[in-house]
Amino acid sequence: MKAVVLEAKKLRVRNKPRPVPSAEEALIQVHLAGICNTDLELVRGYMDFEGILGHEFVGIVLESQDNKWAGKRVVGEINLVCGRCVLCLSGESRHCPHRSVLGISGKDGVFAPFVTLPVENLHILPDSIEDREAVFIEPLAAALRILEQVHVREKDRVLILGDGKLGLLIAQVLRTRTDKVFCIGRHPPNLKILRKRGIETLMRLPDKKSRYDLIVEATGQREGLETALNFVKPSGTVVLKSTYAGKACLNFSQVVVDEIRLVGSRCGPFPPAISLLEKKAVEVKEMIDGTFSLEEAEKAFAEAQKPGVLKILLIP
Amino acid sequence: MKAVVLEAKKLRVRNKPRPVPSAEEALIQVHLAGICNTDLELVRGYMDFEGILGHEFVGIVLESQDNKWAGKRVVGEINLVCGRCVLCLSGESRHCPHRSVLGISGKDGVFAPFVTLPVENLHILPDSIEDREAVFIEPLAAALRILEQVHVREKDRVLILGDGKLGLLIAQVLRTRTDKVFCIGRHPPNLKILRKRGIETLMRLPDKKSRYDLIVEATGQREGLETALNFVKPSGTVVLKSTYAGKACLNFSQVVVDEIRLVGSRCGPFPPAISLLEKKAVEVKEMIDGTFSLEEAEKAFAEAQKPGVLKILLIP
Numbered sequence: 358m359k360a361v362v363l364e365a366k367k368l369r370v371r372n373k374p375r376p377v378p379s380a381e382e383a384l385i386q387v388h389l390a391g392i393c394n395t396d397l398e399l400v401r402g403y404m405d406f407e408g409i410l411g412h413e414f415v416g417i418v419l420e421s422q423d424n425k426w427a428g429k430r431v432v433g434e435i436n437l438v439c440g441r442c443v444l445c446l447s448g449e450s451r452h453c454p455h456r457s458v459l460g461i462s463g464k465d466g467v468f469a470p471f472v473t474l475p476v477e478n479l480h481i482l483p484d485s486i487e488d489r490e491a492v493f494i495e496p497l498a499a500a501l502r503i504l505e506q507v508h509v510r511e512k513d514r515v516l517i518l519g520d521g522k523l524g525l526l527i528a529q530v531l532r533t534r535t536d537k538v539f540c541i542g543r544h545p546p547n548l549k550i551l552r553k554r555g556i557e558t559l560m561r562l563p564d565k566k567s568r569y570d571l572i573v574e575a576t577g578q579r580e581g582l583e584t585a586l587n588f589v590k591p592s593g594t595v596v597l598k599s600t601y602a603g604k605a606c607l608n609f610s611q612v613v614v615d616e617i618r619l620v621g622s623r624c625g626p627f628p629p630a631i632s633l634l635e636k637k638a639v640e641v642k643e644m645i646d647g648t649f650s651l652e653e654a655e656k657a658f659a660e661a662q663k664p665g666v667l668k669i670l671l672i673p
Numbered sequence: 674m675k676a677v678v679l680e681a682k683k684l685r686v687r688n689k690p691r692p693v694p695s696a697e698e699a700l701i702q703v704h705l706a707g708i709c710n711t712d713l714e715l716v717r718g719y720m721d722f723e724g725i726l727g728h729e730f731v732g733i734v735l736e737s738q739d740n741k742w743a744g745k746r747v748v749g750e751i752n753l754v755c756g757r758c759v760l761c762l763s764g765e766s767r768h769c770p771h772r773s774v775l776g777i778s779g780k781d782g783v784f785a786p787f788v789t790l791p792v793e794n795l796h797i798l799p800d801s802i803e804d805r806e807a808v809f810i811e812p813l814a815a816a817l818r819i820l821e822q823v824h825v826r827e828k829d830r831v832l833i834l835g836d837g838k839l840g841l842l843i844a845q846v847l848r849t850r851t852d853k854v855f856c857i858g859r860h861p862p863n864l865k866i867l868r869k870r871g872i873e874t875l876m877r878l879p880d881k882k883s884r885y886d887l888i889v890e891a892t893g894q895r896e897g898l899e900t901a902l903n904f905v906k907p908s909g910t911v912v913l914k915s916t917y918a919g920k921a922c923l924n925f926s927q928v929v930v931d932e933i934r935l936v937g938s939r940c941g942p943f944p945p946a947i948s949l950l951e952k953k954a955v956e957v958k959e960m961i962d963g964t965f966s967l968e969e970a971e972k973a974f975a976e977a978q979k980p981g982v983l984k985i986l987l988i989p
């Protein structure tokens with residue numbers, strides 16, 4: 358099969374053998390896949406990954422030992438875990454130290470016509486969710502993770518830094534908890550998607566006196582964290598969503614004196630993400646900025662890297 | 674009166690006028706004061722403070738408009754707040770943006786025979802607590818702050834980085850919640866104080882496979898934070914206690930991927946600190962490594978800066 362492969366830091370489309378599912382796995386035909394910022398970072402060298410890229414997808418189960426899955430339209434969680442370690446047994450399986458991660462670490466991804474995943478990772482989709490929406494379930498779950506980690510109160514003023522794919526999903530998710538959600542970004546078309554849904558948008562940094570109870574750093578840039586620190590209230594919370602290669606520098610004495618909480622946040626729960634899409638509580642289709650065939654992967658990646666471009670989809 | 678003054682980054686003992694209390698303040702005769710790491714950092718340029726240093730003290734109220742205070746032996750909270758802003762009214766007065774801080778920012782401190790403080794900052798001491806213990810109440814409150822910020826469970830494995838003054842207090846405070854408390858330091862006499870109280874001590878970093886649910890960074894060094902990140906469990910918490918001038922650099926992608934919480938922690942509640950000393954639940958007198966007269970302040974500061982030296986007291 359043709360697949361989008363990262364090898365020696367080069368992206369290329371080449372032939373790979375069709376994967377063979379293990380006893381616990383299903384073979385899935387990928388209908389549609391999404392390019393995530395993490396994919397772009399992987400190409401830049403983050404995690405030193407080599408193999409088939411891609412972790413956002415929707416597809417149909419072709420084969421599995423358990424008959425209940427065959428023919429089902431599914432999305433899949435990206436962490437493949439041992440199920441036996443202390444972290445797995447204590448409900449923190451996404452942090453299993455023995456895990457591989459779909460298209461990110463130790464497991465070939467979904468930018469290919471076929472992929473295998475453990476059936477325990479799969480979620481069956483209701484018919485009311487289109488493929489073009491379902492492909493957003495993985496990043497929407499990552500946005501929902503914030504609600505598991507931080508108690509967002511109705512009175513809280515929330516600022517999202519970044520009007521990229523994840524920033525727009527986070528803004529909409531937090532808007533379900535408080536009407537004081539602000540998003541700062543540089544791309545008018547992206548911000549417009551939020552304004553239509555009652556979220557205030559800013560194109561430049563607010564007055565230094567405007568402080569926020571919660572700031573979500575989703576710029577993908579290392580400078581975002583320092584900005585967050587400038588606008589969070591004393592005793593407030595900064596959620597970190599950006600991953601990048603290398604270190605960032607910060608005035609940690611301010612973190613101590615102002616008693617700021619910095620909370621790293623990664624993958625989240627799929628069921629509430631499916632539920633939000635089912636209820637049409639979150640707008641995702643407007644975030645699609647292009648659809649490419651798998652053979653056009655290089656062009657698709659180039660497009661996805663352009664400033665302001667939101668979701669680019671791949672059809673295997 | 675003679676006072677220990679920081680001027681143009683120089684420490685000197687010189688004459689200053691005796692302070693005059695405002696209507697809300699008491700005039701206090703200082704019996705005993707303690708040198709804190711923050712005092713050492715202030716001399717190195719942290720906060721650009723100029724004035725009389727010192728914020729850890731015990732003394733006797735000489736004058737106040739409200740008669741109930743006269744003659745009382747007291748300790749005092751260090752944040753002088755407005756009482757009217759949003760943060761004060763929401764119970765976060767230690768973060769009042771209009772605050773001055775005793776001996777740290779905008780308010781002369783306690784390394785002098787007399788000091789003034791608002792009576793609302795004062796706490797009357799029970800007779801069972803000696804002056805040499807009472808002088809530890811402010812840093813002990815700072816250690817107790819951690820229990821207000823982090824839910825420490827009986828099953829948690831806790832590592833304290835640093836066997837300095839604050840590290841030893843924090844270890845003892847956390848030992849009241851879990852018996853799996855470890856402290857890593859470089860000074861055998863300091864660690865011995867903890868071992869006598871059932872706290873495990875280490876002189877070198879543990880095996881990388883030993884991870885902890887909670888790590889408290891109290892080394893005073895910017896390198897401490899990176900060490901903390903190497904030994905915290907995924908989904909674990911790092912409490913930051915060190916303040917220093919300048920920035921520190923960190924691999925924030927690890928914070929995101931492992932979903933670490935970093936929690937800045939500063940001042941804490943006095944009443945439980947007084948209560949712990951009253952119950953003899955915390956050992957502090959063994960931490961006194963020298964007592965100097967105010968005139969010997971330079972010598973006292975030199976002593977306090979020596980590696981491994983714990984609390985140095987000043988008698989005004």
